[in-house]
Amino acid sequence: MWRTVSFVERVEVEFCGNVFNEAIVLGDFDNDKGNELAVGNVDGLLSVFKGRGHKPWRKCSNLGMITCVGVGDLFNRGKNNLYCLTAEGWFYVFDVKNDCQGDLVKQSHDDELCGDNLKPLFKQHLPPNGKVMQAADVDCDGKLELAMGYSDRVIRLYKWNGTVDADQEPHGSMVQIDKWQLAGQIGSITLNKDKDGKSELLASQPGGTYVTLLHNPITHDIVDGLSESTPDNLIYDPLVSSEIRNMSISTEIVGNIRKGPGPVQENESDVLYALCTLDGTLVLVESGRRILWSLQVDHQLFSLNKLDVTGNGKEEVVCCSWDGQTYIVNHGREAVRYQFGDNVAAFTAGYYAVNTVDNVPCFVYATFNNRIFIYYNISLPQVESTNLIEVMDKYEDTHKLLAKLNIKSPSNQQLQELYHWCLYGWKNK
Amino acid sequence: MEQRTWRWTDAHFFSLPSQTSIYGCTKILNNINGTNKLLVSSLVGRFFTVEYQRIFDKLTPTTKEVQFTYIPGESEIVSVDAANKYRHDTNLTIGITFWKLEENECKQFLHTYSAAQHGEEFNMENVAQGCQSLELSFMPFHLTHTDLVVGNYMESVFLLSGSDSKIHVYREVGYRHSYKEANCEEFFPEFKDIPSIVIWLDILYYYDNKRRITVTGHQDGVLKVSIVDVTKREILQSFSVEFDNPITYVETFSLYNKVSRPSFLPQSEDKEDDEDDFMPVLNILVLSALIPATVYRDVLHNGLRDPLFLPDSNKFDAVLTGCIIDIDFDGENEILIGTYGQEVLAYKLKAPVSTLVHSYSVPETDSCMMSASIDSKLRHRSGDGDLSTTPRLESHASRRVKSQENLSSSVSSETDYIPLSSSKDTVILNNHSSGGGRNNVASASYQLIWQRSFACPVMGINRLDIMGDGMEDLVIVTLKGLHILQPDLNEVAKVCVERLRLLADKVSSDDKDDVNCDKNTSDESKINDKNKTLTCVDDVSSQDIPNNVTQSET
Numbered sequence: 001m002w003r004t005v006s007f008v009e010r011v012e013v014e015f016c017g018n019v020f021n022e023a024i025v026l027g028d029f030d031n032d033k034g035n036e037l038a039v040g041n042v043d044g045l046l047s048v049f050k051g052r053g054h055k056p057w058r059k060c061s062n063l064g065m066i067t068c069v070g071v072g073d074l075f076n077r078g079k080n081n082l083y084c085l086t087a088e089g090w091f092y093v094f095d096v097k098n099d100c101q102g103d104l105v106k107q108s109h110d111d112e113l114c115g116d117n118l119k120p121l122f123k124q125h126l127p128p129n130g131k132v133m134q135a136a137d138v139d140c141d142g143k144l145e146l147a148m149g150y151s152d153r154v155i156r157l158y159k160w161n162g163t164v165d166a167d168q169e170p171h172g173s174m175v176q177i178d179k180w181q182l183a184g185q186i187g188s189i190t191l192n193k194d195k196d197g198k199s200e201l202l203a204s205q206p207g208g209t210y211v212t213l214l215h216n217p218i219t220h221d222i223v224d225g226l227s228e229s230t231p232d233n234l235i236y237d238p239l240v241s242s243e244i245r246n247m248s249i250s251t252e253i254v255g256n257i258r259k260g261p262g263p264v265q266e267n268e269s270d271v272l273y274a275l276c277t278l279d280g281t282l283v284l285v286e287s288g289r290r291i292l293w294s295l296q297v298d299h300q301l302f303s304l305n306k307l308d309v310t311g312n313g314k315e316e317v318v319c320c321s322w323d324g325q326t327y328i329v330n331h332g333r334e335a336v337r338y339q340f341g342d343n344v345a346a347f348t349a350g351y352y353a354v355n356t357v358d359n360v361p362c363f364v365y366a367t368f369n370n371r372i373f374i375y376y377n378i379s380l381p382q383v384e385s386t387n388l389i390e391v392m393d394k395y396e397d398t399h400k401l402l403a404k405l406n407i408k409s410p411s412n413q414q415l416q417e418l419y420h421w422c423l424y425g426w427k428n429k
Numbered sequence: 430m431e432q433r434t435w436r437w438t439d440a441h442f443f444s445l446p447s448q449t450s451i452y453g454c455t456k457i458l459n460n461i462n463g464t465n466k467l468l469v470s471s472l473v474g475r476f477f478t479v480e481y482q483r484i485f486d487k488l489t490p491t492t493k494e495v496q497f498t499y500i501p502g503e504s505e506i507v508s509v510d511a512a513n514k515y516r517h518d519t520n521l522t523i524g525i526t527f528w529k530l531e532e533n534e535c536k537q538f539l540h541t542y543s544a545a546q547h548g549e550e551f552n553m554e555n556v557a558q559g560c561q562s563l564e565l566s567f568m569p570f571h572l573t574h575t576d577l578v579v580g581n582y583m584e585s586v587f588l589l590s591g592s593d594s595k596i597h598v599y600r601e602v603g604y605r606h607s608y609k610e611a612n613c614e615e616f617f618p619e620f621k622d623i624p625s626i627v628i629w630l631d632i633l634y635y636y637d638n639k640r641r642i643t644v645t646g647h648q649d650g651v652l653k654v655s656i657v658d659v660t661k662r663e664i665l666q667s668f669s670v671e672f673d674n675p676i677t678y679v680e681t682f683s684l685y686n687k688v689s690r691p692s693f694l695p696q697s698e699d700k701e702d703d704e705d706d707f708m709p710v711l712n713i714l715v716l717s718a719l720i721p722a723t724v725y726r727d728v729l730h731n732g733l734r735d736p737l738f739l740p741d742s743n744k745f746d747a748v749l750t751g752c753i754i755d756i757d758f759d760g761e762n763e764i765l766i767g768t769y770g771q772e773v774l775a776y777k778l779k780a781p782v783s784t785l786v787h788s789y790s791v792p793e794t795d796s797c798m799m800s801a802s803i804d805s806k807l808r809h810r811s812g813d814g815d816l817s818t819t820p821r822l823e824s825h826a827s828r829r830v831k832s833q834e835n836l837s838s839s840v841s842s843e844t845d846y847i848p849l850s851s852s853k854d855t856v857i858l859n860n861h862s863s864g865g866g867r868n869n870v871a872s873a874s875y876q877l878i879w880q881r882s883f884a885c886p887v888m889g890i891n892r893l894d895i896m897g898d899g900m901e902d903l904v905i906v907t908l909k910g911l912h913i914l915q916p917d918l919n920e921v922a923k924v925c926v927e928r929l930r931l932l933a934d935k936v937s938s939d940d941k942d943d944v945n946c947d948k949n950t951s952d953e954s955k956i957n958d959k960n961k962t963l964t965c966v967d968d969v970s971s972q973d974i975p976n977n978v979t980q981s982e983t
Binding site for chain 2: 001003004005006008009341381382385386388389390392397398402405407410412413415416417418419420421422425
């Protein structure tokens with residue numbers, strides 16, 4: 001049977017309307033080191049929540065049908081910006097300032113739409129129907145590029161071309177620098193490290209597969225989408241897994257899952273990536289495309305994330321289903337479940353500053369009932385079920401000390417008695 | 430004291446199909462192979478056992494539904510209890526009370542289950558088949574069990590409180606299987622003349638099973654404490670207090686756990702703890718629905734005159750359940766309180782050690798009370814002297830102060846009970862009467878050290894070594910499920926290794942000195958206090974050892 005846990009402490013915030021899974025993001029938008037939550041809905045409302053506030057801290061309305069929200073240093077000036085993409089093709093960049101822009105707040109408070117206290121710093125019309133977005137430094141020039149996946153199976157890579165003047169006003173535009181034509185619908189795009197420690201983009205494809213997007217600015221021939229042969233800037237990986245039941249099932253991917261503790265290294269190549277399918281298959285893959293394990297569950301997995309829930313430096317795979325069942329799986333295939341009490345429209349896992357200063361691991365659930373729940377006390381000592389005898393067994397000292405005490409190859413019951421006495425009978429000695 | 434922070438987190442959560450009650454969970458202790466499990470019932474008559482098993486060499490929580498026979502589908506379960514009986518052999522008996530509507534008439538039953546086959550005593554499937562049914566003429570409440578000492582041998586009996594304001598005793602008759610109501614007054618004289626429905630009852634034997642202390646918490650707020658001579662079957666002392674609210678939980682406890690040294694360890698030359706078996710320090714935890722939880726300290730010496738309140742324990746709706754467990758492994762038990770307001774609160778006694786390990790040379794405190802072998806309740810009611818002062822505090826203070834003489838205890842920690850100035854006299858009087866060495870009693874208080882919220886009202890807290898590792902896990906029963914909580918095991922392992930190291934050092938050094946290795950008291954002042962009180966301690970060594978430990982810990 002699965003180990004199950006229950007999380008209780010949460011922040012409940014009000015947010016109306018339907019949310020896409022890509023339109024909910026945790027990040028430091030105002031550059032104060034504490035993370036906030038940004039959510040965009042299909043009615044064009046973008047809200048930023050900070051701390052324990054139930055109401056939006058910043059909001060901007062009438063943007064269009066927001067499909068993706070992201071955070072990153074888009075203008076290469078050392079500061080994070082919040083940006084979003086709408087289905088209509090509008091790309092907005094916001095400068096979220098810590099102090100409220102006075103002129104915007106002055107507007108009448110009673111009218112919901114006029115309560116906006118956030119306005120776009122920059123906007124541009126790009127091709128419409130973008131549904132996924134990933135910021136990445138693909139060409140290794142130290143600047144961020146944006147990969148956008150479209151519902152017509154195209155991924156375009158954009159880069160900021162321009163300057164930011166003294167008043168922090170950007171002058172320039174997003175320029176397309178690459179394009180990939182994929183065979184199947186794009187589930188999600190993620191960033192991963194290749195063997196040399198270089199960043200590469202992966203995009204998930206139906207049936208639990210993915211493609212590696214090769215960025216080569218020199219051969220810049222846009223491939224005809226109708227041609228039969230695989231374009232040469234794509235490496236299709238069928239990722240043969242007997243667990244895949246349906247070859248057209250939609251698939252999510254997340255990369256750069258850290259394997260071990262320690263600071264993030266510049267050219268760290270030893271990372272893992274995971275895929276999940278809507279019919280309930282979860283796969284963890286090692287670089288070199290070796291499948292470490294796969295897991296079958298009875299729930300429709302739609303959102304895949306990574307988060308170090310145990311605090312041991314290894315990032316666990318966090319996966320959520322439409323009905324709220326959440327799986328936290330470690331690299332050894334040991335899993336913990338959490339049943340969120342409602343259907344989930346969008347889910348993300350990451351760090352959030354509940355007290356506005358310290359980032360703590362969080363799960364964020366957007367429901368269909370105009371509420372978003374941020375669970376902030378979710379860290380666990382370990383993923384697997386274990387007991388004191390097993391933990392003690394891992395200590396070298398234990399065996400030495402037991403030998404010293406003349407206890408040779410003790411039975412479980414002897415250890416049970418010994419540890420019980422150690423913990424509770426110590427005073428009686 | 431070294432501040433380790435103990436954070437207990439979910440090791441497992443099991444959700445129930447329908448709600449349970451405060452009587453809906455019981456521990457099943459298997460004294461053959463040492464594995465323990467939990468039986469939990471939901472109101473609609475479904476039963477589950479929760480345990481840990483090794484599957485592919487991995488510790489795995491497992492839940493099984495148990496189909497107890499002859500429980501009609503439409504019945505509602507009231508209480509469950511599991512007793513290990515040993516009158517004839519080691520065996521497990523499970524008692525279940527329930528009621529159902531039959532032709533618009535409410536019928537109540539007590540079913541007992543035990544395994545028929547030898548060797549299958551702890552196989553739940555087998556146990557669930559061996560049913561014996563008793564129809565009850567009253568609505569059942571708390572079902573529990575205790576030992577009945579008859580001559581030289583003991584047996585387990587079921588005790589059931591009923592809506593007829595009686596405690597019913599069910600004793601095994603014949604060789605097996607059948608239970609019959611016994612005359613409770615014969616064996617339990619303290620259950621004579623119970624004034625109202627008992628919601629919770631607790632029995633603790635001490636002095637080598639020659640004495641027992643019986644505490645009953647009643648629906649109308651009465652708390653009755655009886656100290657009984659088991660062999661003579663007579664009440665030595667009894668006390669009673671009235672609270673304003675129904676009493677939901679009572680438990681008699683000692684601040685320290687008694688665990689015997691494993692036989693395979695090299696025997697220590699240390700003198701066994703010279704604890705007073707005849708008059709141990711026993712405290713009573715009383716939870717009354719809407720007022721702060723109360724601990725009557727050292728009842729055998731003080732009666733009900735030394736109450737302490739758990740501050741803010743009434744701030745989270747009705748207080749429903751409690752548990753005594755050492756959650757920080759320092760050798761002193763903490764008090765856990767579960768509330769309807771979905772909180773579990775853990776309290777620790779903060780007091781100079783000297784007040785806790787006080788000498789027993791304290792003169793028999795109040796002659797009029799200690800000598801009272803007959804029911805002193807009458808005296809209580811008549812408000813005679815300081816006997817009645819403290820116990821009646823709650824009822825008076827929480828309503829409104831009727832007579833100021835009763836506001837003795839001054840409840841330093843609870844702001845709800847602001848003592849009037851006149852109460853000071855009584856406090857001083859109390860200290861005087863309780864004799865020397867305990868002048869610090871007034872400064873002792875319970876402090877909240879840990880708190881955890883749950884998704885549902887808390888119905889029960891159990892301590893149980895469900896993992897089979899010697900460490901007691903917490904099992905919190907909420908209205909909708911069951912949480913098994915564990916502390917961070919790496920931290921526990923560190924404590925364990927440290928203690929093993931001390932033990933090994935001691936063994937290897939072949940030192941004959943008695944060493945007080947109590948490493949937890951690294952705080953200088955506490956060590957000093959200890960040395961004063963523990964008579965068997967060699968001064969030098971005890972000073973040295975804890976200091977070393979402090980260094981290694983930091």
